[in-house]
Amino acid sequence: MAVKSIPMPTADCRLPVPMAKPRVQFICQSCGAVHARWAGKCDSCGEWNTLVEEGTQGGGIGGGPAGLRSPRKGRPVALTTLSGDIEDAPRIVSGIGELDRATGGGFVRGSALLVGGDPGIGKSTLLMQAAAALANRGHRIVYVSGEEAVAQVRLRAQRLGAASAPVELAAETNVEDILATIAEGRRPDLVILDSIQTLWTDVADSAPGTVTQVRAAAQAVIRYAKSTGAAVVLVGHVTKEGQIAGPRVVEHMVDAVLYFEGEGGHHYRILRTVKNRFGPTDEIGVFEMSDKGLREVANPSELFLGERHAAAPGAAVFAGMEGTRPVLVEVQALVAPSPLGTPRRAVVGWDSARLSMVLAVLEAHCGVRFATHDVYLNVAGGYRISEPAADLAVAAALVSSLTGLALPGDCVYFGEISLSGAIRPVAHALQRLKEAEKLGFAQAVLPPGTEDLGAGTAARAFQPETLADLVARIAGSRARRVED
Ligand code: TYD
Ligand code: MG
Numbered sequence: 001m002a003v004k005s006i007p008m009p010t011a012d013c014r015l016p017v018p019m020a021k022p023r024v025q026f027i028c029q030s031c032g033a034v035h036a037r038w039a040g041k042c043d044s045c046g047e048w049n050t051l052v053e054e055g056t057q058g059g060g061i062g063g064g065p066a067g068l069r070s071p072r073k074g075r076p077v078a079l080t081t082l083s084g085d086i087e088d089a090p091r092i093v094s095g096i097g098e099l100d101r102a103t104g105g106g107f108v109r110g111s112a113l114l115v116g117g118d119p120g121i122g123k124s125t126l127l128m129q130a131a132a133a134l135a136n137r138g139h140r141i142v143y144v145s146g147e148e149a150v151a152q153v154r155l156r157a158q159r160l161g162a163a164s165a166p167v168e169l170a171a172e173t174n175v176e177d178i179l180a181t182i183a184e185g186r187r188p189d190l191v192i193l194d195s196i197q198t199l200w201t202d203v204a205d206s207a208p209g210t211v212t213q214v215r216a217a218a219q220a221v222i223r224y225a226k227s228t229g230a231a232v233v234l235v236g237h238v239t240k241e242g243q244i245a246g247p248r249v250v251e252h253m254v255d256a257v258l259y260f261e262g263e264g265g266h267h268y269r270i271l272r273t274v275k276n277r278f279g280p281t282d283e284i285g286v287f288e289m290s291d292k293g294l295r296e297v298a299n300p301s302e303l304f305l306g307e308r309h310a311a312a313p314g315a316a317v318f319a320g321m322e323g324t325r326p327v328l329v330e331v332q333a334l335v336a337p338s339p340l341g342t343p344r345r346a347v348v349g350w351d352s353a354r355l356s357m358v359l360a361v362l363e364a365h366c367g368v369r370f371a372t373h374d375v376y377l378n379v380a381g382g383y384r385i386s387e388p389a390a391d392l393a394v395a396a397a398l399v400s401s402l403t404g405l406a407l408p409g410d411c412v413y414f415g416e417i418s419l420s421g422a423i424r425p426v427a428h429a430l431q432r433l434k435e436a437e438k439l440g441f442a443q444a445v446l447p448p449g450t451e452d453l454g455a456g457t458a459a460r461a462f463q464p465e466t467l468a469d470l471v472a473r474i475a476g477s478r479a480r481r482v483e484d
Contacts, residue, residue, distance in 0.1 A: 104279015132162030146198030263382030314401030349379025365421030
């Protein structure tokens, strides 16, 4: 690791610093903490190699920690009342259902929204489609690309069949120039800035993409949104560590954060709400990438269950929820004898600590032994489950794979497992059951005493008190099969 030259301590210890001489500071690109000296590790967040030298002149406007300018005399602002006319509808609806669902019912006027995601996942495509849809509905939409030339953006628009939409387009990266441009004419309803990492403002003198620049640029743009009532969408690339580059800081500043996710090799994309000051945070929008852009997927369960074959040991269908929407996914387990002293545990799409817990409960309370077996768990379709309600489906898949007994192909599972082996109730049982029914599942294994299931549904439901009851039922299916 290269050791950078360290500023002389005497120069730094004298406080306050009265002169306007530019001073160097080292800013953590992960958490934004300011350090007087370079170091390999950030004291504040513990990340390595994230400190970058940035000048302080003018950086960190608005009292940011990255350096201060001498304060100017304040100017009085007009105070107003709570009641009063609200001129426009507070939200701009794109008509792209999955997008409107993720934003909580449309873009909010005067707000700033960050769309994050890996490079190449389809952020620009999504926003171009949204821009075209909104422009076709008569809104003034400005799309500013800092990454691509006008010709490239046009090419994409043609491919999306959006070239005729009255979107106003520019390729520009300077924030002051962008704001001066959009100040002309009618106030835009939505301004899309693609991407925040390419923007730079005159008031900060570091390179584009550094924390200081990104923060200063975002601040300027957000101030514009709040003062004019235009909605602003910022696009942000995620670094390989899974953060918006430079900028947790931006996540704190904006009103809503959406992540656009997808798995390599799969065509579907999920727009996930991570933060939303004006709506729910657990919503998702599901899209499929086609050769003509993103297509809405109104029924994600069909997508995730689409590749399901006849019932095989180790597969269980989990009836999950994403926000207000039920989603059915297949959980697959493979339990195989291990040649290793310490058997392998591998998980894709679920929490590995949670798998260890389910294995421990199966061992301790149900007498099922995995100590000499490798365990692999996979959520089909590259989907990611975050709900504890998947415990029961995972346990069923594990037991099914270990015993070689296939679970019924028309059965869904949901329920949380406690360390004592009891099955705990989870929310939205009825909605999960309805979705399962809609997709042709005739049976369900779910927690006892959840909600009133109604006569029709209750007939097909098995509600085990403990995990041992479920294990006994799966093991008993062998005996039942022999009888048949
Ligand atoms: P893009 O929106 O440029 O990604 P981002 O802005 O997140 O970096 O999308 C790039 C990918 O999407 C690229 O690999 C090609 C693919 N794509 C399609 O498959 N179909 C399409 O119609 C378009 C426009 C892109
Ligand atoms: Mg892009």
